[in-house]
Amino acid sequence: MTDAWAWLTTGAHWTGEEGVGARLAEHVYVSVLALLIAGALALPLGLWLGHLGRGGALAVNVSNVGRAVPVFAVLALFMVSPLRNAGYVPTVTALVLFAIPPLLTNAYVGVREVDRAAVRAARGMGMTGGQVFRRVELPLAAPVVMTGVRSAAVQVVATATIAAMVGQGGLGRIITAGFALYDTAQVVAGAVLVALLALVVEGVLVALDRLLVPRPPRT
Amino acid sequence: MSAPNCLVGNDWICGEYLRTRREELTDALVQHIGLTAASVAIALLVAVPLALLVRARPRLAAPVLGLTTLLYTVPSLAMFSLLLPVLGLSSALVVTGLVLYALTILVRNTLAGLEAVPAETREAARGLGFGPWRLLWQVELPLALPVLMAGVRMATVTTIALTTVGSVVGRGGLGNLIEDALPTFFKAQVLAASVLCVLLAVVADLLLLGVQRLLTPWSRAQGAPGGG
Numbered sequence: 066m067t068d069a070w071a072w073l074t075t076g077a078h079w080t081g082e083e084g085v086g087a088r089l090a091e092h093v094y095v096s097v098l099a100l101l102i103a104g105a106l107a108l109p110l111g112l113w114l115g116h117l118g119r120g121g122a123l124a125v126n127v128s129n130v131g132r133a134v135p136v137f138a139v140l141a142l143f144m145v146s147p148l149r150n151a152g153y154v155p156t157v158t159a160l161v162l163f164a165i166p167p168l169l170t171n172a173y174v175g176v177r178e179v180d181r182a183a184v185r186a187a188r189g190m191g192m193t194g195g196q197v198f199r200r201v202e203l204p205l206a207a208p209v210v211m212t213g214v215r216s217a218a219v220q221v222v223a224t225a226t227i228a229a230m231v232g233q234g235g236l237g238r239i240i241t242a243g244f245a246l247y248d249t250a251q252v253v254a255g256a257v258l259v260a261l262l263a264l265v266v267e268g269v270l271v272a273l274d275r276l277l278v279p280r281p282p283r284t
Numbered sequence: 285m286s287a288p289n290c291l292v293g294n295d296w297i298c299g300e301y302l303r304t305r306r307e308e309l310t311d312a313l314v315q316h317i318g319l320t321a322a323s324v325a326i327a328l329l330v331a332v333p334l335a336l337l338v339r340a341r342p343r344l345a346a347p348v349l350g351l352t353t354l355l356y357t358v359p360s361l362a363m364f365s366l367l368l369p370v371l372g373l374s375s376a377l378v379v380t381g382l383v384l385y386a387l388t389i390l391v392r393n394t395l396a397g398l399e400a401v402p403a404e405t406r407e408a409a410r411g412l413g414f415g416p417w418r419l420l421w422q423v424e425l426p427l428a429l430p431v432l433m434a435g436v437r438m439a440t441v442t443t444i445a446l447t448t449v450g451s452v453v454g455r456g457g458l459g460n461l462i463e464d465a466l467p468t469f470f471k472a473q474v475l476a477a478s479v480l481c482v483l484l485a486v487v488a489d490l491l492l493l494g495v496q497r498l499l500t501p502w503s504r505a506q507g508a509p510g511g512g
Contacts, residue, residue, distance in 0.1 A: 066369070129441070132438065132441050132442050132445065132485075133441050133444070133445060133482055133485035133486065133489070134445060134482055135444075135445040135446070135447075135448040135449075135459070135478070135481050135482075136445070136448075136449075137448040137449055137451070137456075137459055137462060138448060138459075138462055138474070138477070138478035138481055138482075139478075141462045141463075141465070141466060141474045141478070142474055142475065142478060144466060144469075145465070145466070145469045145470070145471045145474050146471075149469075219356075219357050222359060223359035223360060223361075226359040226360075226361045226362060227359070227360070227361055227449060229361070230361065230449070230451075230452060230463070231466060232466070237359075237361055240361055240362065240365050240452075241452070243365075244452060244453075249368055249369055252365045252368050253365060253366060253368065253369060255362075255365065256361075256362040256363075256365035256366045256368075257362075257366070259358075259359050259361065259362035259365075260358045260359070260362045260363075260366065263357050263358055263359055263362070264354070264357055264358075267357050
């Protein structure tokens, strides 16, 4: 641990093309990009399916499939295909694929689990389908949807780390380089950075959740 | 497709590869199954007592669930790496990391399963003179089994996928084959190992579902045939 601390406090390890700064920037870049793409694809679809009450089997099973497929295998398949020459494309594609299941499932389940009585009351007040969705279903589904966003973000940060095992960028490269050099201090230092990043992302999203998502008043 | 020169041509699907490397594939599969089985078994042995402890002492619920969730947030590659100074390049390192992930799922599901036992059932058993252990063994655990087994299935499928990351220390079962194939872009090996890995997850899931049906014959009698 003291060796890892020494590695982390060595200024030279933080700068340059393969320094912590550059690797962190890569990691954040691919993660944010992938989360935005996955959100743009999965959230509208999941919310819409939930509103219609259709496609439940698809929305729920996609999560089971996502769990069974190894991230490392998908990244490796991309890297032995022509995609390997396409810069960040293989990493971002893999991240998007693994971010979609939690987003889609939670968006669907969130809307589906909204109290049917509230939906019927809104209909009875003369709200249209769109109004019911915007004013009733969406606010009530928000906490579950945000849980999906958090799972997806954690998944994305973890997947971006594994990208280093197939030679792609990101903070995981500090770990894999450490393994290649038999440098335990560097491996641990890289792992601490990755773990901290994951925990910070989780923390920020929990804080955002508290700030943005309306909570029913306590009774 | 399966012409003898598919190895030279680096085809995605190559019968020749499957024939000539059968032993290598079998060894990797056996290692994969061993790592997964050990991890899930140990996780279960830790998770059930932990869940019982949390239920007996509700004050422990927040710290225990918080800690396991915190561990679940740490990416797998980082988890294995953090264990390196303690456990070295060993199977123990991979199993320990996998146990820590499986714990989160299993503790949650064990607790949820126990909480789903109807209070009246518990009262009835107590009224019949059941002591706390007999209540647990003969009433609560059997009734918690469906939710508990759902957790075991989820933990097993997750663990099978995560085991591949163990290839970073050379103990990743089928992941080792994927890692070895990368420098030469050996497509047939990457594809075969990946497909085997997913198949293993599907087969394990179905086997555990079968075990669950055997252990809970009453739920079959109640539910619609073929349902669930």
